[in-house]
Amino acid sequence: MSSTSPAVSGLPEPSNQRIAIRLAAPAERAVKGGHPWVFADGIQQQNRAGSAGDIAVIFDRKGRFLAVGLYDPDSPIRVRVLHHGSPAKIDGQWFAHRLAEAAERRASLEAAGTNGYRLVHGENDGFPALIVDKYGLTYVIKLYSAAWLPHLRSVLQALTGQEQPERVVLRISRGMSRDPSQLYGLSDGMVLQGPPLQGPVHFLENGLRFESDVLLGQKTGFFLDQRDNRAEVEKLAAGRNVLNVFSYTGGFSLYAARGGALEVTSLDASKPAQAAAQRNFALNQGNAAVAAAVHQLLTGDAFELMNQLAEEGARFQMVIIDPPSFAKKKSEIDRAIASYRRLVRLGIDLLQRGGTLVMASCSSRVDADTFFDLIHTEARACGRPIQEIKRTSHALDHPITFPEGRYLKCLFGRVP
Ligand code: SAH
DSSP, X not given: OOOBOHHHHTSOOOOSOOEEEEEOHHHHHHHHTTOOEEEGGGEEXXXXXXXXXXXXXXXXXXSOEEEEEEEOTTSSEEEEEEEESSOOOOSHHHHHHHHHHXXXXXXXXXHTTOOEEEEEEGGGGTOTTEEEEEETTEEEEEESOGGGGXXXXXXXXXXXXXXXXXXXXXXXXXXXXXXXXXXXTOOTTOEEESXXXXXXXXXXXXXXXXXXXXXXXXTTSSOGGGHHHHHHHHHHOTTOEEEEESOTTTHHHHXXXXXXXXXXXXXXXXXXXXXXXXXXXXXXXXXXXXXXXXXXXXESOHHHHHHHHHHTTOOEEXXXXXXXXXXXXXXXXXXXXXXHHHHHHHHHHTEEEEEEEEEXXXXXXXXXXXXXXXXXXXXXXXXXXXXXXXXXXXXXXXXXXXXXXXXXXXXXXXXX
16 A cells, blocks of 8 residues: 555544535526536525535525535635435545446546546536546546545545555645645645656557656646547548647647658647657657657747748648637637637648648637637638538546536538
8 A cells, every 4th residue: 555645634524514505596496407516696595604625505495405515615616516406425435436436437448548537527527626637547636626625535535445546646726726824735746645756657548658747737737638539630640741739748649640640740839748749759659650650849839830831831631729728717708719710710721622620629618609600600711611520529538517517629620
């Protein structure tokens, strides 16, 4: 049994006292409909002030039981529902059951040569504001709410009981990190269990080898949500010259190469990500197609470099565009849409006739219809209306159970 960080024993015990909460009508409707969030202004009555992580029992206006959840006095999402419909005891056993269900849902992945995936996808797997990403035998727990701190020990026990990880790393959201005094000595990047970590860890995705810097990388080190879209790219890449824009550590690039692309250009503004993309290519030289592909790096701003490439007359047979979330706030939606439009135009300008455009969005605030429509509108305006090959959304390890959880969409199209 590997060692557990002393910080874990410094965590508080969950309180025995529950909070009784009665909802106002709109919030009552939402929770009855299975929504996992209760906002502060949806609470009509509360029997006592609570602390982060207290168990809240939610009743309707007639005093009937609706749900049980985690209380967070510092978040506008005041209660995150753990269970709807009937009373339930929330303890280590409860978390162990939810975790077993989450693993069951993903059972097919390991058989397909994938040991890096999202094991727990927050609300959608019954762990609101908590994520577990798995990279081989290294597991990363990412917390988005201090309400988990009194329950973290139980979650960790459930995880180590079920999965036998070599190592469990803790990541803490930016919001939570703002007030370290609330963290009981925990810190972002702390190893909760197992040997210390230096540098990236390695894992497999559909048989391809990748590294993930779980301490310093974006998200928990890798964009696990794009696995299925990468597999689609692999199917369409044979014999092609591919441009992968916002390539991060080269996920799409590697799949294109294994799919038989002759040349792959990875474009990203981040130098560390580019270096990791190169290392990921090196890791897969055992694959003949990857070894045969010419991989090039372009480092800098995507908009500027795409413009420049177009002016220089560069043309590709496949352009993949997977930008970061442009709309984190409501006020950013219009700008995000304008950016997507520009990227579609730039992508089309860089495509040879009959080439493939792969365009993704991870902004939950730009819905799928708006996104797909704007791609078509821009393509028509360029005089090159797209023939759709495929639209995709979430992979099975990123299940979605409520509207706000939906964020990923991707269009594959042939550009005449
Ligand atoms: N497609 C990637 C994930 C993309 S994440 C994958 O499959 O793993 C978004 C990436 O965009 C990050 O790597 C970030 O460094 C990069 N980025 C953000 N703004 C950029 C810009 N203006 N120009 C180029 N790259 C940018």
